[in-house]
Amino acid sequence: MEFAAAVRTRRMCRSFAQRPVDTETLTHLFDLARRAPSAGFAQGIGFVVLRGPDRFERFWDLTLPRHRRAGFAWPGLLDAPVIVVPVADSSRYLERYSEPDKAPTGLGADPTAWPVPYWVVDCAFAVENLLLAVTDRGLGALFFGIFHQAGAVSEALDLPDGAVPIGAIALGHPAPDRPSASVRRGRRDLDEVVHDGSWGTPLSG
Numbered sequence: 158m159e160f161a162a163a164v165r166t167r168r169m170c171r172s173f174a175q176r177p178v179d180t181e182t183l184t185h186l187f188d189l190a191r192r193a194p195s196a197g198f199a200q201g202i203g204f205v206v207l208r209g210p211d212r213f214e215r216f217w218d219l220t221l222p223r224h225r226r227a228g229f230a231w232p233g234l235l236d237a238p239v240i241v242v243p244v245a246d247s248s249r250y251l252e253r254y255s256e257p258d259k260a261p262t263g264l265g266a267d268p269t270a271w272p273v274p275y276w277v278v279d280c281a282f283a284v285e286n287l288l289l290a291v292t293d294r295g296l297g298a299l300f301f302g303i304f305h306q307a308g309a310v311s312e313a314l315d316l317p318d319g320a321v322p323i324g325a326i327a328l329g330h331p332a333p334d335r336p337s338a339s340v341r342r343g344r345r346d347l348d349e350v351v352h353d354g355s356w357g358t359p360l361s362g
Contacts, residue, residue, distance in 0.1 A: 158293045167288055169337065170297030172233025173329040177208075182294060183239070186328075189290040193282035196275040197259055201249030202283045205314050205322075207240040215313045216240050216325065220306045233334065234299065237327035241287070242303075242310065245280035248319035268319075280323050287326065297331030300324055 158166075187204055195201065207216055217235060226235070247268045255265030264270050284300060291298040302324050303310055310322055348359040 160289075163289045163292045167292040168297075169299045170327075170331045170334055171231045171299055171337070172332040172334040173237040173297060173327065174332045175236050175238070176330045177238045178296065178329055182296075186287055186290045186294065190283045190287035193279065193286045195279040195282070196250065197253040199250045199253040199276075199279075201246040201253075201276045202280045203244040203246060203320065204283075204287075205242040205244060205316075207242070208238060212237075212240045216242070216310065219309045219313060220303060220325075233332055234327055236332070237299075237329040239328040241326040241328055242314060242322045243280050243284050243287075243324065243326065244316060244320050245274075245276040245323050246317070246320040247274065247276045248317070250276050251319075277321075277323055284323070284326065291328060297329060297334075299327045301327070 183206065187206075190204065191200070191202070193202075217240075221229065221235075226232070229235075250271070251265050251268065253259060253265075254262055259265065268274065288298050288300065303322055307322055310325075311320070314322075316322070351360045352358055353360045
């Protein structure tokens with residue numbers, strides 16, 4: 158698939174077939190995901206992959222307990238054979254920016270020294286790589302938030318200090334689905350998104 162086609166056809170998938178995704182395919186997907194840029198080449202990203210019973214024991218039972226599943230709007234989401242938890246690790250950025258070539262920035266002292274938490278930004282880059290790679294392989298994926306259960310998920314996955322899950326990705330073979338009602342909002346026009354020189358000025362020749 159051409160890159161432009163992957164970008165234009167990528168969609169969030171909320172229903173999956175009960176078919177496994179083989180390890181070779183997953184290895185290919187994560188190899189592409191990890192090639193996203195990172196500040197100082199700190200590469201402070203990680204992916205925890207949950208398959209089989211682990212999907213429920215270490216994720217769904219914490220984020221969507223059984224008593225809440227009966228009324229869940231997207232039951233096909235629970236059929237995803239793979240749950241991926243992308244993790245942003247601030248400690249790698251503090252270590253990297255304490256090295257001689259980066260120390261003058263003052264960013265190695267503490268996470269609060271960073272005006273923007275680049276470990277989260279870089280992890281989001283890697284997630285987008287993964288979503289596009291999934292589309293290229295003809296698979297489906299959904300990125301969604303963990304929110305108030307992030308602490309419980311972190312504990313269940315034995316995440317180290319400084320590492321936080323930025324959400325979760327359901328991944329697998331897509332099944333018949335219905336789009337989110339949010340899609341009805343439509344995509345904003347390019348002139349609303351791109352500003353030439355100053356805010357509110359459309360891009361011109």
